[in-house]
Amino acid sequence: MAAASYDASPVLIVGAGPTGLAAAMSLARAHISVRLIDKALQPDPHSRAIGIQARTLELLEQHRLIEPFLELGHRARAANLYSNGQRLARLDFDPLQTRYPYVLFLDQAVTERLLTEHLATLGVNIQRGVELTMFAQGSAGLSATLQHADGRSETVHPSYLIAADGAHSAIRHRLGMSFAGKTFEQTFLLADLQAETDWSDDEFHIFASGEGLAALFPMGAGRYRLIADHPAMPASPDGSGETAPKVAAPAPAPSLEECRALAARRIHHPVKFADLTWATHFHLNSRMVEQLRVERVFLAGDAAHVHSPAGAQGMNTGIQEAFNLGWKLARVMKGHAPDRLLDSYHLERHPIERDVLRQTSFVTHMAEADHGPLKLLREHVMPALAALGPLRDAARLTVSELSIQYRRSPLTLERVLDGGPRAGERAPDALVHVVDGPLGRAPGIGCIFDLHDPALFSLFLLVAPVAPNEAPLDPAASRHAARDADLDRLSDAIERLLPGAVRIWRISDTTGEGAPPLSESYGRTRPAFYLMRPDGYICARGRPASDLNGLLRHCEAWFARSVTPQQAAG
Numbered sequence: 001m002a003a004a005s006y007d008a009s010p011v012l013i014v015g016a017g018p019t020g021l022a023a024a025m026s027l028a029r030a031h032i033s034v035r036l037i038d039k040a041l042q043p044d045p046h047s048r049a050i051g052i053q054a055r056t057l058e059l060l061e062q063h064r065l066i067e068p069f070l071e072l073g074h075r076a077r078a079a080n081l082y083s084n085g086q087r088l089a090r091l092d093f094d095p096l097q098t099r100y101p102y103v104l105f106l107d108q109a110v111t112e113r114l115l116t117e118h119l120a121t122l123g124v125n126i127q128r129g130v131e132l133t134m135f136a137q138g139s140a141g142l143s144a145t146l147q148h149a150d151g152r153s154e155t156v157h158p159s160y161l162i163a164a165d166g167a168h169s170a171i172r173h174r175l176g177m178s179f180a181g182k183t184f185e186q187t188f189l190l191a192d193l194q195a196e197t198d199w200s201d202d203e204f205h206i207f208a209s210g211e212g213l214a215a216l217f218p219m220g221a222g223r224y225r226l227i228a229d230h231p232a233m234p235a236s237p238d239g240s241g242e243t244a245p246k247v248a249a250p251a252p253a254p255s256l257e258e259c260r261a262l263a264a265r266r267i268h269h270p271v272k273f274a275d276l277t278w279a280t281h282f283h284l285n286s287r288m289v290e291q292l293r294v295e296r297v298f299l300a301g302d303a304a305h306v307h308s309p310a311g312a313q314g315m316n317t318g319i320q321e322a323f324n325l326g327w328k329l330a331r332v333m334k335g336h337a338p339d340r341l342l343d344s345y346h347l348e349r350h351p352i353e354r355d356v357l358r359q360t361s362f363v364t365h366m367a368e369a370d371h372g373p374l375k376l377l378r379e380h381v382m383p384a385l386a387a388l389g390p391l392r393d394a395a396r397l398t399v400s401e402l403s404i405q406y407r408r409s410p411l412t413l414e415r416v417l418d419g420g421p422r423a424g425e426r427a428p429d430a431l432v433h434v435v436d437g438p439l440g441r442a443p444g445i446g447c448i449f450d451l452h453d454p455a456l457f458s459l460f461l462l463v464a465p466v467a468p469n470e471a472p473l474d475p476a477a478s479r480h481a482a483r484d485a486d487l488d489r490l491s492d493a494i495e496r497l498l499p500g501a502v503r504i505w506r507i508s509d510t511t512g513e514g515a516p517p518l519s520e521s522y523g524r525t526r527p528a529f530y531l532m533r534p535d536g537y538i539c540a541r542g543r544p545a546s547d548l549n550g551l552l553r554h555c556e557a558w559f560a561r562s563v564t565p566q567q568a569a570g
Helices: 018-029 054-062 068-072 107-123 170-175 254-265 313-334 341-369 372-386 389-400 475-498 519-523 544-558
Strands: 011-014 034-038 075-077 078-083 084-091 101-104 131-139 141-150 154-156 161-163 181-197 203-209 212-220 222-231 273-288 297-298 431-436 444-447 456-461 503-507 528-532 538-542
Touching: 011 018, 011 054, 018 107, 018 313, 034 131, 054 068, 054 313, 068 107, 075 212, 075 503, 084 389, 101 181, 101 212, 131 170, 161 170, 170 297, 181 254, 203 254, 212 254, 222 254, 254 273, 273 341, 313 341, 456 475, 456 519, 475 503, 475 544
Parallel strands: 011 034, 011 161, 078 203, 161 297, 456 503
Antiparallel strands: 075 101, 078 084, 131 141, 141 154, 181 222, 181 273, 203 212, 212 222, 431 444, 431 503, 456 528, 528 538
16 A cells, blocks of 8 residues: 555555556555555456557656556557548558657556556555445445455445446446446457558558458557457347457357458458457447546546447546546545545546547447448548548547547636647647756756656746846846746745645756757747646646736635635735
């Protein structure tokens, strides 16, 4: 368990998949005590979700965890869509303004191992063979019963409960929550195998035909993931289904010959399959809950939403939900923020989940259509749309999840500046000259992502470089002095309002490689401030002189309790 700096019971996280692991990691980094349980005695060895998007990779970088993912994963820089053997569209990710312009393909089992190993360095280990069998919440808080593999029963009283226990979530069922949506009529085939083809292995391919749908994703070293629809089979008994084949349908596993025959009918391109290592059938569902918070219980990942794997959005959505929730729980549990901050988890994430369900369902239906308007759209309209630059850009940003934003969230304070990310948008990386920083940080060159600590807020004060030949009595020097005084007042006020929860960096433009210039990523207004949330999104921006009081009122309303804006302003 991670050491806690406050008097509170641990957060109980049920489910040690990517979502539960990310939630535990976010909380542990903020020194919140957590208990992570999973009823399975061993992690599932089979890969399910395999695609890691650019935005998730950026967040892993900020958690100082990116290197092993890049070392073990396989990069795909473009997607291709075919219909009856003819390529309709190609979407390349190179133009994305990120250090990760690709989809990283990596077995989910490996992703879970890397997250587990990193979590152990934070003092948290998974307790396996432990099942949540009952829980209740009331005025006295939460009470939960845990059943251990050795038959021992345990009663615990966690501060909060995070349900990351998958598509068949027992916690969701216990709460009596609706899981509204639909089940696709088809079942789907999944297979991991070797494939020999003349295609470059840094692209993936989706094939639509009257025969059905097939997709081929490169995993590196000649390994591929094959996914294809299949004749209808009985759905899972409770109708909730899976976003991934965690429970195989009651039918024989697909054979290598079946995969070869399917490819011959649908792919229309020379490809030779061999060495089938794992295969299964599974059902697709498109379902979600209507509420992500029920008092002290929060739902995340597959427990909250399941959908088609089109676009490789599911696992990424769950991980980003965990990072969204983790810092808010930490802030409230330490007594530094009002309880209503936790309501913003649903307000921010539920619309994103709804959009993901709509988009993945539409893409799946369009790719499968063998007649009617959807087939017409796929074969005649989409190629014309794909030729339009703005639409290609929008598609890249959507697939990579770099377009996710919280501009309508009550946590955002937006003031108009000359360029740069708006409040609620992702904070992009940038190369900067550090003029001054916390922890005795000496001036030098750095990147925004390197400066940000995902356990804390980061306040970036953007200043213009001072010309070395400016004399103290020059009008320009006087203007700089006035601006420095505004920045000092802002810095002092924010430190009093958010003690121990914010790192303040005074930065200016520089030249070099490794990230875009500061003016390209954050606009040209100087001086300016950007307040970055622990989960890597801008929650406020503005000008130090005119927007100080608005910033203090905003932070006091959502992120602080013990100091008023008047006290903070001195």
